[in-house]
Amino acid sequence: xxxxxxxxxxxxxxxxxxxxxxxxxxxxxxxxxxxxxxxxxxxxxxxxxxxxxxxxxxxxxxxxxxxxxxxxxxxxxxxxxxxxxxxxxxxxxxxxxxxxxxxxxxxxxxxxxxxxxxxxxxxxxxxxxxxxxxxxxxxxxxxxxxxxxxxxxxxxxxxxxxx
Amino acid sequence: xxxxxxxxxxxxxxxxxxxxxxxxxxxxxxxxxxxxxxxxxxxxxxxxxxxxxxxxxxxxxxxxxxxxxxxxxxxxxxxxxxxxxxxxxxxxxxxxxxxxxxxxxxxxxxxxxxxxxxxxxxxxxxxxxxxxxxxxxxxxxxxxxxxxxxxxxxxxxxxxxxxxxxxxxxxxxxxxxxxxxxxxxxxxxxxxxxxxxxxxxxxxxxxxxxxxxxxxxxxxxxxxxxxxxxxxxxxxxxxxxxxxxxxxxxxxxxxxxxxxxxxxxxxxxxxxxxxxxxxxxxxxxxxxxxxxxxxxxxxxxxxxxxxxxxxxxxxxxxxxxxxxxxxxxxxxxxxxxxxxxxxxxxxxxxxxxxxxxxxxxxxxxxxxxxxxxxxxxxxxxxxxxxxxxxxxxxxxxxxxxxxxxxxxxxxxxxxxxxxxxxxxxxxxxxxxxxxxxxxxxxxxxxxxxxxxxxxxxxxxxxxxxxxxxxxxxxxxxxxxxxxxxxxxxxxxxxxxxxxxxxxxxxxxxxxxxxxxxxxxxxxxxxxxxxxxxxxxxxxxxxxxxxxxxxxxxxxxxxxxxxxxxxxxxxxxxx
Numbered sequence: 001x002x003x004x005x006x007x008x009x010x011x012x013x014x015x016x017x018x019x020x021x022x023x024x025x026x027x028x029x030x031x032x033x034x035x036x037x038x039x040x041x042x043x044x045x046x047x048x049x050x051x052x053x054x055x056x057x058x059x060x061x062x063x064x065x066x067x068x069x070x071x072x073x074x075x076x077x078x079x080x081x082x083x084x085x086x087x088x089x090x091x092x093x094x095x096x097x098x099x100x101x102x103x104x105x106x107x108x109x110x111x112x113x114x115x116x117x118x119x120x121x122x123x124x125x126x127x128x129x130x131x132x133x134x135x136x137x138x139x140x141x142x143x144x145x146x147x148x149x150x151x152x153x154x155x156x157x158x159x160x161x162x163x
Numbered sequence: 164x165x166x167x168x169x170x171x172x173x174x175x176x177x178x179x180x181x182x183x184x185x186x187x188x189x190x191x192x193x194x195x196x197x198x199x200x201x202x203x204x205x206x207x208x209x210x211x212x213x214x215x216x217x218x219x220x221x222x223x224x225x226x227x228x229x230x231x232x233x234x235x236x237x238x239x240x241x242x243x244x245x246x247x248x249x250x251x252x253x254x255x256x257x258x259x260x261x262x263x264x265x266x267x268x269x270x271x272x273x274x275x276x277x278x279x280x281x282x283x284x285x286x287x288x289x290x291x292x293x294x295x296x297x298x299x300x301x302x303x304x305x306x307x308x309x310x311x312x313x314x315x316x317x318x319x320x321x322x323x324x325x326x327x328x329x330x331x332x333x334x335x336x337x338x339x340x341x342x343x344x345x346x347x348x349x350x351x352x353x354x355x356x357x358x359x360x361x362x363x364x365x366x367x368x369x370x371x372x373x374x375x376x377x378x379x380x381x382x383x384x385x386x387x388x389x390x391x392x393x394x395x396x397x398x399x400x401x402x403x404x405x406x407x408x409x410x411x412x413x414x415x416x417x418x419x420x421x422x423x424x425x426x427x428x429x430x431x432x433x434x435x436x437x438x439x440x441x442x443x444x445x446x447x448x449x450x451x452x453x454x455x456x457x458x459x460x461x462x463x464x465x466x467x468x469x470x471x472x473x474x475x476x477x478x479x480x481x482x483x484x485x486x487x488x489x490x491x492x493x494x495x496x497x498x499x500x501x502x503x504x505x506x507x508x509x510x511x512x513x514x515x516x517x518x519x520x521x522x523x524x525x526x527x528x529x530x531x532x533x534x535x536x537x538x539x540x541x542x543x544x545x546x547x548x549x550x551x552x553x554x555x556x557x558x559x560x561x562x563x564x565x566x567x568x569x570x571x572x573x574x575x576x577x578x579x580x581x582x583x584x585x586x587x588x589x590x591x592x593x594x595x596x597x598x599x600x601x602x603x604x605x606x607x608x609x610x611x612x613x614x615x616x617x618x619x620x621x622x623x624x625x626x627x628x629x630x631x632x633x634x635x636x637x638x639x640x641x642x643x644x645x646x647x648x649x650x651x652x653x654x655x656x657x658x659x660x661x662x663x664x665x666x667x668x669x670x671x672x673x674x675x676x677x678x679x680x681x682x683x684x685x686x687x688x689x690x691x692x693x694x695x696x697x698x699x700x701x702x703x704x705x706x707x708x709x710x711x712x713x714x715x716x717x718x719x720x721x722x723x724x725x726x727x728x729x730x731x732x733x734x735x736x737x
Contacts, residue, residue, distance in 0.1 A: 009347070010347060013294075014282060014292075014294070017283070017286065018286060021286050021287060025287045055474070055478075058474065059471060059475060062470050062471035063471050065470075065471075066469070066470075066471055068290070068291040068311065068345065068347060068348050069347060070347060071346060071347040163346070
């Protein structure tokens with residue numbers, strides 16, 4: 001099953017390499033990874049998605065918690081949460097295609113953020129599934145370039161990950 | 164407040180931490196620190212002949228005393244030479260602080276002379292590591308390094324110090340912190356009381372209980388609690404390779420170690436038990452054999468300070484996260500307060516079964532032969548006899564290590580010192596040196612083979628310089644015995660590169676380094692010559708003992724089988 005693990009870690013050089021190193025060292029799978037500083041400049045928030053059996057996920061969270069720089073950790077998939085991924089896509093947009101791309105972007109609530117005579121650049125945020133569907137709807141033949149941020153997420157309601 | 168340079172802070176911090184010995188080797192990036200060390204008289208620095216030996220010396224010291232060993236190595240090759248020793252300590256959870264020099268910060272990343280990314284190289288084999296960014300943070304970083312190395316599940320910590328951080332002319336206020344503070348690191352202090360009660364209840368109700376304890380009991384100073392609990396519940400006990408001595412090896416309740424070369428009795432008891440009580444052990448692959456067939460009838464109680472060890476390979480029914488000594492204390496208290504009593508008849512019939520498996524002979528039977536050639540097993544039995552079973556015994560890796568673990572019956576913890584997890588050849592001799600330095604009045608012997616001893620033999624020179632009269636017991640069979648054993652059993656005796664054609668004359672070699680060498684080739688000389696060697700208290704004696712090359716270590720578990728599936732000799736299996 002796919003899990004979204006979100007953690008707070010010390011905003012120090014080397015902390016990220018320990019997280020990534022753990023995954024390669026122990027042969028764990030890593031699907032996506034995002035990391036940035038938080039409102040507290042001493043902390044970074046890292047969100048990663050991974051796929052594995054429950055026993056493996058348990059080991060992943062235990063070993064992440066063991067890293068000295070990891071302060072707190074939550075497996076978002078264990079309870080209600082919101083997940084988002086940001087995507088920028090360059091799509092061929094000339095002739096009759098141009099209107100079609102615009103329509104599809106509207107349906108998916110994407111925004112066209114850059115325009116040239118032959119290209120639309122679409123910005124789209126949503127779940128991984130939604131982004132995948134958009135690419136499918138547009139069709140591989142029209143896609144010039146895709147950039148995805150990787151998944152980030154937050155728990156629903158009052159639950160927070162903080163010190 | 165006193166003003167000190169970074170180099171002086173390193174030295175002073177170590178002194179204020181209570182460090183007595185530093186094992187190291189100087190080099191360019193460390194020159195400021197070595198200059199500060201020159202003026203410091205409370206710290207003893209041991210100049211090794213190779214950095215790997217420095218780490219093993221620190222490791223041996225740590226295993227015998229429970230305190231972190233301290234290593235000082237220079238940048239580049241000095242640091243990389245230390246890597247094997249750091250990995251050895253990491254695998255066995257040994258507290259160690261390794262201070263490595265680094266090129267000046269402005270040169271970091273430029274492929275400077277003797278530059279290695281030590282933080283990167285050591286990352287997978289350390290508990291944590293630090294790179295010093297400013298001289299003023301040195302005391303705090305060193306305090307944290309010791310705290311991390313020694314607390315929780317211990318392990319090695321690397322502190323990488325760029326040379327400019329130790330510049331003698333840049334002085335800063337120095338004070339050594341009393342406590343280390345890390346908001347993200349809180350090792351557990353107590354086990355969960357509900358789980359502890361459930362564990363005691365399960366043990367009281369068990370029909371065929373078995374106590375399986377590992378290195379965590381030695382590291383966690385829980386030997387006396389473990390012994391008390393085992394006696395209170397009349398539990399059969401098996402100690403892993405890393406846990407030998409945690410329960411007295413000569414006691415009736417002790418069945419020998421379990422696993423690949425474990426005793427017939429211990430492996431059978433493990434296979435048939437209904438409650439496996441695992442304490443500070445990690446279900447290593449050399450213990451459990453085939454995971455799918457492991458202990459088919461057992462419920463498992465698992466105590467460990469590291470939650471990631473629990474249910475890693477074998478699912479625990481009652482997991483307890485906590486320091487083994489406090490958890491065992493709580494279990495003893497719980498046991499005393501409970502009204503439920505154990506059914507003595509049930510446990511006695513389990514013991515009857517175990518005694519049948521055990522028989523009346525040796526725990527590890529072997530064919531003594533006709534006496535024309537010395538059996539390696541007999542050497543260890545004689546060593547046990549000559550040292551009264553009370554020596555510090557270190558070992559290298561291979562057949563001799565297994566023979567030492569099988570035939571030397573350790574009654575105390577911290578006396579058996581070997582590289583169990585990483586299996587590092589070359590470990591035993593420097594480890595013995597580290598112990599002898601701290602316990603000059605104790606007998607310290609390194610059981611080794613002619614393969615392993617040559618991996619750090621240069622330290623004979625260090626022993627002369629610092630007067631470290633350890634005893635080297637070399638089981639010389641002229642072959643890499645364990646490799647040869649596998650080649651015998653699985654490769655139709657094709658001895659691919661497992662023998663050495665030009666072994667040195669170890670007697671002359673020992674003499675060349677200023678020590679005593681004694682060769683033993685006849686069984687009748689074994690005991691008297693060994694006695695002679697151990698009577699030379701103030702000399703290092705290299706005992707080169709010619710033993711039977713064809714001897715194998717048994718039992719030997721059959722790969723991917725159950726605990727009970729073993730070869731008992733070359734022709735006989737369970």
